[in-house]
Amino acid sequence: MTATAIPNAPAPKRNVDNALTTGQLPRLFELYSLIAALAIGAGILALLGFNIVGWIVISAIVYLLIVGIVSGAVENRRKAVDRIVRGIVVLAFLLAIAPLLSTLIDVVSRGYKDAFDMAFVFKTGGTHFDPNTLKVTTTMGAWQAIIGTLEITGIATVISVPIGILTSIYLVEYGRPAHWMNRTVTFLVDVMTGIPSIVAGLFAFSLFTLIVGPKAFSGLSAAIALCVLMIPIVVRSSEEMLKLVSMDLREASYALGVTKFVTITRIVLPTAIAGLITGVMLAIARVIGETAPIFIAASFTSNYNANPVSGAMETLPVMAYTGYKFPGTDIQASYDSAWGAAFLLVILVVILNLIARLVARLFAPKGMR
Amino acid sequence: MTETTAAFPQSAGGSGSSGQRPGATPAARRIVAKARPSDRIFRFLSVGSATLIMVILAGVALFLIIKAAPAIAADWHTGDLAQGTTAGHADFWTYTAPLVWGTLWSSIIGLVMGAPVAVGIALFISHYAPRQLAGVLGYLVDLLAAVPSIIFGLWGIFTIRPFLLPFEHWLNAHAGWFPLFAGNASSTGSTIFAGSVVLAVMILPIITSITREIFLQTPRLHEEAALALGATKWETVRLAVFPYARSGMLSAILLGLGRALGETMAIALIMSPALVFSLKLFTDNANSQTIAANIALNFPESNDLQREALIGTGLMLFVISLIVNFAARFIIGRTGSTGGGKSKKAKALPPTDATSMLALDDAGSPLQALHPHASSAHPEGLKPSQPEGRE
């Protein structure tokens, strides 16, 4: 019957199974197989010596085998492949989620002590010097780093996101693919993804040395370094997202006599907003964790400095890096502050992400996900 | 079944009228829209941004070349370059070559481990996971993109290195004849393998977030059409989702690769480096160093000329990412626009009832019209239909 839908389709070469007539496995078949696989895995390892990683690996293989063979025998090949792929996809997910969770657990368990301490979060680190005993006591604080992170990343975002999105609009909406400028920009964006971050830092610092003289350390020059890293990510991801906006929508808009500018801003961008924001958040996440360009371009300080135009600034990743690599005399306290800074950074990004999602929801057209 | 067949002409007509079929374009092109000030300003802005990118990049490239030139031209047998980290190399190229290899090697291992898993997760989130769970998972993955590389480095030192060590020893002992597993098994775990595993984890969120968004953008109609024809979930994904998302997936993977190539701190913290050409994964003394990590490790203690040599290696990283991107675009261009690859795939399919229709359809079949992957992935397909008529 389906063959009639395509008049010129070749006739089936052999009798094929029909999904409606072949056998069907019980609904919870996959669950049963999983239990069986875990049991067999445990059995095999009981002979070899038990360890949890081996158990999971062997069980996974056994599971895929059971599902494939049983489904292939009872149902048909296509269903077997489908079930195996489903198993692999879930497995890929579990495989990936394990290290990711482990990272998060590490960050949270090692960092919560400092990150949940208000004196650490909202105070600049300080020292107390006792002239009688000559003892210096250090208190850790992350406030200067939080301010530094927000300012430097903020400036970088404000500069790169418009440039990046406008460029991708140029690439998708205005430029012709064969035009030299379109090709050059695509090519250059590709190249820009390969700039080592430390080189970006050096570039920005050299640029600012030319402009403001040798003592060019500032949050702004670090922000420029981050821009160099951020722009290609924004362009790349937004370009993909804009390409995915269905032509039908654009054409419907043009057909109604809507101008190109309005079509782009009212139809294309809102349709792609979720993807655009994902791309921007990825770019922010990528640069907010940079260390090398920050300490090249903004130097290092543990003092509070909220002026991005002059003076050294510290960011949370720099704090984490220096806390680990150059621990103070109290090594444990330094490590704690490093993990605390890392945890704060993750929290910061979570907040930014939430805001971004909210923005996306506000602007997304109704009926979208 | 009659319902299904009836639906086809309708949707085919819908997309046919949008002018993606060659026949419709000449008519659309003749319409010239009136340009308004807002249009012009906007166009100016976007062209301006594109130009600005060219200027920035020209600046960076110029900076790199000017800074690197003295070290590339210098005599490496005497003076500053004969001391410290650059000692013992005949010239710039013998110094850089192992670094280039190490960069590619660690990224390739990372990508081989990371990219399929990343696409798998994206697929799980977009197509397999229950809806509510998918939102949470998507969020979790986004969150992990935010973990700074320094943290991945620390995590690598404290968690991954000891975790992988028994596995590395086991493979080294039992499969040591295999070149990748050969060599003196590491006793500290600071191997290129540990570094690459961390790289794989780092690029996961990047690839996953982008591919997930792209998978979710697959037109629902395509998928429903496939499902309605009796395709299994996997067949739907393979026939409706993957072709649609191919260009985007490649972009995502390239972005991930870009991150892996340029990753500095994690590799620098985890791996015990050597300037060698080596395939070995599990040793302390034969891990090919990467360019970015080498810069980070040696930059602080280097003097002027050595720094210039390091910037020169940075220039090479630049060139590598250029070549990699170029190659990738070439490959996607080859497999994407010509129909050859696709028809081969179609033949490999079991000629079963529903899929045979899905896969073996020819250009004239309704599904092809419904299936604009060629046009959406390749802008040349969309351009002619735009009512511009300028330039």
Place this chain on the structure above:
Amino acid sequence: MKLKNVAAVGTLALATAIALSACSGNSSDNNSSGGSSDSTSPSASAPSVDSSLTGTITAGGSSAQANAQQAWTAAFTAQAAGVKINYDKSQGSGGGVTNWLGGSYDFAGTDSALSSDQFTQAQQTCGADGGIDIPVYLSGVAIIYKLSGVSKLNLDATTIAQIFAGKITTWNDPAIAKLNSGASLPSTPITVVRRSDGSGTTANFTTYLSQADPTDWTFEAGTAWPTIPGDKSSGQQGGSGVVNTVQAGNGTIGYADQSSIGDATMASVEVGTGGTFVDYSAAGATAAFEAAAQDASQGADDLTKKLDYTKITDASSYPIPLLSYDVVCKTFKDATQGKLTKAYLSYITGAQGQQIAEKNAGAAALPDSTISEIAKSLADLK
């Protein structure tokens, strides 16, 4: 190579001669300028800080002296509240000197004195007077190890050189057993852990090895770990990386600035050849520096010291001292900045400053003779 050494020694001798004559010539106006410029001029005997000072000092470089700099900054700013000091420890010695030569820093911390090239370059940055090296921080390189069941380990220079060169590969090697007669050493293989990044600690340590046992350590001394044929050592980033890896393993041995080792176990190192094994102590480092420091001045007021490790034989001294300098322009373009930097450097190299470093950063105080030399040099700073 030999030729180069001869030439180096020649220039060194010449430089020393010039420096000595220059010093004697300068000493008279030292006193006058020191006395007149400001009455509270800090010196070894008067450690207080002029509380009316204001401004910001931007500096950076060597991470070895980072903790000391932090303590000094705390002490200095506690007495002169209007001063801000940013010491960027992430730059490293090379970065510090580069930034200083580029004019970005008021002073730079570095683990090795300016090279002759850099010394000439400094005249472009600072003007005709150029820059000077001031020793500020003294510590020691500790040999740390982790070997279950062994909590006390004696090593001499030859054994250390052979272990780090990969010639001794197990812990129960007769050479080690001979030095540790009481201990029961397991047959665990030795894992050498070293720095993967360029480092002043590596430079000090490899210089020590090449001087103390030139037959086993035939490799070049420098900031980078040399290429050793058949090397199986594991490279780690930063002193903290070495310390962590040594502690995480078993049968591991490494080296690090003793102020950064935390609770890792240190080996006792033989001093001289008399069979005396000493642990690190601040007093030991000071004594070692006093014995080993050779004047290698490159110009007037410059206090470059060359450490001759073979001269450290006294049982009270620790055989592997580590020295770090601050480099500074003799004449600042901005006089107020010069005054501020001079006040700070005078404070940190004064007796109180050195005590603060010893108490808070695990450093050893510079010997009194060096402290007064520094005070004399700094008095010429403008």
